[in-house]
Amino acid sequence: MRTRIALRTEQVAPLSPAQYSLWFLDQLTGPSSEYVQPYAYRLRGPLDTSALEDALNALVERHEPLRTRVDQVAGEPRQAVRRHHPRPLRRLDLSQDPARAGREAAAFALRPFDLAGEDPLRTLLVRLGQRDHLLVCSLHHICCDGLSLAVLGEDLAALYRAAAHGQDVGQALPPLPVHYRDTVLARARQADCPAGRPALARWRARLEGAAPLRLPTDRARPEVRTARGDRVEVVVPADVTSAARAAAARHRVTLYMVMLSVFAMLLHRRGGGRDLCVGTPVSGRSAPEEEALIGLFTNTVVLRLDLSDDRDLAELLHQVRGRALAAYQDGHVPFEHVVDELRPPRDLSRTPVFQVMFSFQDFEEDALALDGLRCTPWEIPVGSSKFDLELELGREGDRLRGFLEYSTDLYEAGTARGMADEYLALLREALGLPGDSPGGAADPVRSSDPSPEEPTR
Incomplete structure (x- = not known):
């Protein structure tokens, strides 16, 4: 079913049902790394760290979910889009001890998020050598899904290219026709429809x-x-x-x-x-x-x-x-x-x-x-x-x-x-390919049904 979406200007919108579920679990069990999504790449070559910092800031400015926290209004959770203020890219120099990179990257990426108190994206640049770096992005699932990571990569590449060539990163990509909160509002209206x-x-x-x-x-x-x-x-x-x-x-x-x-x-x-x-x-x-x-x-x-x-x-x-x-x-x-x-x-x-x-x-x-x-x-x-x-x-x-x-x-x-x-x-x-049969059955396409019971709790 196609959703009709209108561009709106509300800075506060309800959570989507999936977001609400993640928020509820966070409230029920406390912050955890269960719904943290790491996105990390090793970058070999002449990295322009200033251009990367500008590109990451432009990415957050472009995509509202990356700067959206969960506020409660009259006891109900709401998306609260924050105004973006450019921030420096956090850096860690491990050029003298690059073997620590995996441990440090995991510790940074998997640290739980405070959905009300911080943005759902964190970034870290680890220096492994003169022309060798590790970019670590940590996102909470409440702001992204699998396809979002592909969008993140495409947009970051375009923004980095513009910044590295001294161009205005704000003009590197066409404006988005709608924002995520607009889609949530549209779906909420659709869900209420008989x-x-x-x-x-x-x-x-x-x-x-x-x-x-x-x-x-x-x-x-x-x-x-x-x-x-x-x-x-x-x-x-x-x-x-x-x-x-x-x-x-x-x-x-x-x-x-x-x-x-x-x-x-x-x-x-x-x-x-x-x-x-x-x-x-x-x-x-x-x-x-x-x-x-x-x-x-x-x-x-x-x-x-x-x-x-x-x-x-x-x-x-x-x-x-x-x-x-x-x-x-x-x-x-x-x-x-x-x-x-x-x-x-x-x-x-x-x-x-x-x-x-x-x-x-x-x-x-x-x-x-x-x-x-x-x-x-x-x-x-x-x-x-x-x-x-x-x-x-x-x-x-x-x-x-x-x-x-x-x-x-x-x-x-x-x-x-x-x-x-x-x-x-x-x-x-x-x-019907040659190989060991896991069940020893003569028929190559039939499965047995031992159906043992699960251990009693």
Whole structure:
């Protein structure tokens, strides 16, 4: 559903439903690094540090969410856009001890934010050598999503280019047609419209009565869920990726649907039950003018999959395709509204409605490109998990690469590694490729259903 957006001038606007959820969690559990998003690059070459400082200040001036805090008005949280005052770029010289860079960058990037008392963006420039630097940006998820990081990189590159050439950074990019708070106000009006009720009713029909995931765990589930987590790498080789693309073409589905279907088969085989709810993110940007904005647009939709029969890959793909398309059609309904509609039993030990997430992007993210510099991503492990499990995959050349993120309250590292390896083996099995079968089944596309129960709390 396309959102009609009018440019407004209010400096105070309500939080979006997703922002409200993050703020509420922050109030409930206190500030944490669970929703901190690091963005870091190593910059090799003749860096113009003054131009970088000017570019970062211009970036904050351009995108309001980077200078928006959460105030409370009559007890209700509100976006409060602050006037930007240029500030110096924080710097740290480690040229005499560059081995500390990883530790210092992680400590800086993962420090929790005070949503009411500070802007949701922090930046640090670490000097590693004469022509070697590390740029660390730390953002709270309340101000950005995955696509926002691509916008951040593109805009920062353009602004740095202008500043380095002595041009006015204020003229380096065309004015934004709308601001993030305008989109929030437009969506709030849309949510109040009676025309939105049928979509909410469809979500209720799809998800009502769904039970929590029954996947066995290594440890008893704590009474209150924490964000403690870790991740293991998952690499889908080029030959397997090519075979998956071919299968997607044969069955007239997307590569995303193939990879999700096999993930569902893995959860089923591991004892997750026959009625599976898997969350998956959608961009949430329904209007062309939103593409140039930094902000939290991402929404979550839930696919409820029926694995009650030993379905082969073709049958499961047909089901996933139908349910994914239906979910996309109603993807404009905020997940938070769906939860309010369903009113699941209060359970602090797990996330509502679904406990497993699948994220996939069939494109390569553009790396930061600053004029005259060689920019390479610098990974900062977050060390947290928002769900019991999340499989995140993305294109990297002719293969797929990503991570299986897991709650360390529930799973040992070896168990997570085993699940990741079994996913790759099951993918080969489902596609009819040579390789070890994780379950020893003769049929290359069917999954068993041991369905052991999760340990009692």
